Structures are given as C-alpha cells and as structure tokens.
Amino acid sequence: MPGYLDVLTQKFNGAFTTSEFRDNRRVSVAADKSPDVIFGLLACLKNECGFDMLADLAGIDYLNYPGAADRFAVVYALTNTATGERVFVKAHANDPDPALPSAVPLWEGANWMEREVYDMFGVTFTGHPDLRRILMPDEFTSFPLRKDYPLRGAGERHNFVTVTRAEG
Amino acid sequence: MALKLDDNIFVTQLDQLANWVRKHSLWPMPFATACCGIELMATASSRYDIARFGSEAMRFSPRQCDVMIVAGRVVMKMVPVMQRIWLQMSEPKWCISMGACASSGGVFDTYAVVQGIDRFIPVDVYVPGCPPRPEQLIRAVIDLQEKIQKTGTINAREFDRRTAYEGPGALSKELDPKELVVAPGNFKTGTRVSLN
Ligand code: SF4
Numbered sequence A: 001m002p003g004y005l006d007v008l009t010q011k012f013n014g015a016f017t018t019s020e021f022r023d024n025r026r027v028s029v030a031a032d033k034s035p036d037v038i039f040g041l042l043a044c045l046k047n048e049c050g051f052d053m054l055a056d057l058a059g060i061d062y063l064n065y066p067g068a069a070d071r072f073a074v075v076y077a078l079t080n081t082a083t084g085e086r087v088f089v090k091a092h093a094n095d096p097d098p099a100l101p102s103a104v105p106l107w108e109g110a111n112w113m114e115r116e117v118y119d120m121f122g123v124t125f126t127g128h129p130d131l132r133r134i135l136m137p138d139e140f141t142s143f144p145l146r147k148d149y150p151l152r153g154a155g156e157r158h159n160f161v162t163v164t165r166a167e168g
Numbered sequence B: 001m002a003l004k005l006d007d008n009i010f011v012t013q014l015d016q017l018a019n020w021v022r023k024h025s026l027w028p029m030p031f032a033t034a035c036c037g038i039e040l041m042a043t044a045s046s047r048y049d050i051a052r053f054g055s056e057a058m059r060f061s062p063r064q065c066d067v068m069i070v071a072g073r074v075v076m077k078m079v080p081v082m083q084r085i086w087l088q089m090s091e092p093k094w095c096i097s098m099g100a101c102a103s104s105g106g107v108f109d110t111y112a113v114v115q116g117i118d119r120f121i122p123v124d125v126y127v128p129g130c131p132p133r134p135e136q137l138i139r140a141v142i143d144l145q146e147k148i149q150k151t152g153t154i155n156a157r158e159f160d161r162r163t164a165y166e167g168p169g170a171l172s173k174e175l176d177p178k179e180l181v182v183a184p185g186n187f188k189t190g191t192r193v194s195l196n
Helices: A003-012 A034-047 A110-121 B014-023 B035-044 B079-088 B099-104 B134-151
Strands: A017-021 A024-029 A053-061 A072-079 A086-093 A099-101 A124-126 B028-032 B067-071 B094-098 B125-127 B181-186 B191-193
Touching (some): A003 A034, A024 A034, A034 A072, B014 B134, B028 B035, B028 B079, B035 B067, B035 B094, B035 B134, B094 B099
Parallel strands (some): B067 B094
Antiparallel strands (some): A053 A072, B181 B191
C-alpha cells in the first residue's frame, strides 16, 4: 500500500474508494461527495504527497455503462515527478448540471483541459477563470461526446450562410 | 483589299484573349486541411510538376490567388474561415473541390464535418477519390482551364448573374440526425442501432 493512500485515508476517510488494475492505482470519489471533497483531496495529493504534475484531465460519460452509479466522471492523471509514481483520481458528477470545483488554482495546466471537458461533456467547473468552449464553435449548443448525442449531430452542420457567385 | 498582317499576329476577341491569359496563370490558394493536402503538395513536386500548367505559384495570401483548392475535410468551425478567404480572393476566381471529403464529407458523416463545401461556396470542378492522385488534380486544372476558356469574359460579368445558390438542391432533405447512429452501438461488429 503506497504511502499517499495512508495520508488520504487519514484525512478523507470514507470519502473515496480505491481500486487497482495492473500498475494503475485509482482513487474514486462518488458524485454525492465529489463537489465537497475533490479539491481538498487533489490539494493534499499535490502538497503533501508529491504529485506535482497534472499529466492529463479527461471526461467520461457512463451512460448505459454496466454497473455505473453516476453518469459523468472527470479523471485526473497525476504524476510524482520525483518518484515517477502515478495515480488516477476519478471525480463523479451527475445530471442535471454536473459541476465540479476547478483544479486551475492547483495546476495552471488544467485550464484548457477543463474547457475541453466542458465543451464536450457539459461538465461545468466552478471557479474556472475562463470557462468557454474550446473545440466547437461558440454558437454550438450541445455537448458532442455525451453518449445520447447522435453521431451525425442534431443538424448543426449546415446552419451557415451560403456565398453565391455574385457575392464572391 | 485583304488586310495583310505579319506572321505572328492573330486576330481574336478581347474576351478570348483574357481567358487565354487567365487560364495559363491560375494561382492556387491551397486550403488544405487533411491527407488530400499532401497529394496537393505532391502535385507541385518535380515528379508531377503543376508548373507545366502555370499553376505552380501557390499563394498563402488570398489577395494573390484566383483558384481555391479545398483539399481535405472541412469542419463547421472552419466554414466561416473558408468563406472569408474565398471572399477575400481577387476576381475572377474559381474553386476546385479536391477529394471525397471536400466534395461530400467523405466517410466523415459526423456532427462536425460538413457534407460538401458546395453548400457554402461555389465550386467549379470536383475531383473524386480518397485521396485523388496528383494526375487527377492536374486533370481538374486542365478541365478548369477549358471551362475558363469557354465561359469567361474580360470583366467576369458571367458571374454577376449567378445570384442563386449553386450547390446541391436538397438542403432541406438533410437526413434526420436521429435516424441512424453508431454509438452507443456494438463497436466490435460496427452494428448501427437506432436511437428510437
Ligand atoms: S478524401 Fe480521403 S484523402 Fe482526402 S481528405 Fe478525405 S480522407 Fe483524406
């Protein structure tokens, strides 16, 4: 059992579950606890356990996933650059208005990645300095990576003006 | 009395002369977004040598181009950019839609990729293929030269009258987006399932 799990258990006992797959250690926080707990948990991992680098931040939609309790998850892939240790923290969120606290105060690099998760999944990050769409155009109204969004889109593709010869 | 001219003098119409000059000095604007763009580059290489047709002067400033070659898939976020570049190009100008993606969306029938650029800007020549070979693009340049020679006028007044939309007629017949979807489907067999 790695040392950081002792630290987490001491501070956040009962707020998270852990699992392991091959060499991947996962820390998972359910949707009813994540808005209150996740920021402190990440801060603890960063400041006390040496996980100084946010390697990745991504969203997941668990719609129709076997055995899933909560709909959305945001995964933080953390790395300890001194030891090379890695840990994956999963914060869950639910409909309607899935929201999580922003990790930007801890890692500047979370800025664009959280915008991407917001753009694609519609998870909002409270406290984010500039939560705008990043991949899709600003006028886009839906969230394309949600599992209930049709692959061909909801008709957004062709809503542009047409340029004719005379105008050109 | 017959008019006697020197051996190297031809008599023609001003329109014909302008077309003849224009068709041999087409300067392409490469709007290359994907794999087709690489074939476009190959077309300019020494092996295929688009310079034989006077079209080797690729210009990345729209003011200096008169043929836009759209090579690759165009997503909805790029459409306003493409239209703006098209409007900035100097008159008279033409457009070649290169490859299945630019002409019809290709295999990318997804939420972001537009299903043919002719829905948004006028297109003169379509090049089939995925990707088209450089010879096919050269064929398109030759076809465009022929079109310019046949239809062009010196002040490009043939374009004035084209105030109507020239793309595919059935814009309103866009497929119901809810009709068929792949996800959540069976990714192993690629089965399509209905949402309803
Ligand atoms: S038509 Fe084929 S080669 Fe060309 S951009 Fe599309 S996928 Fe690539």
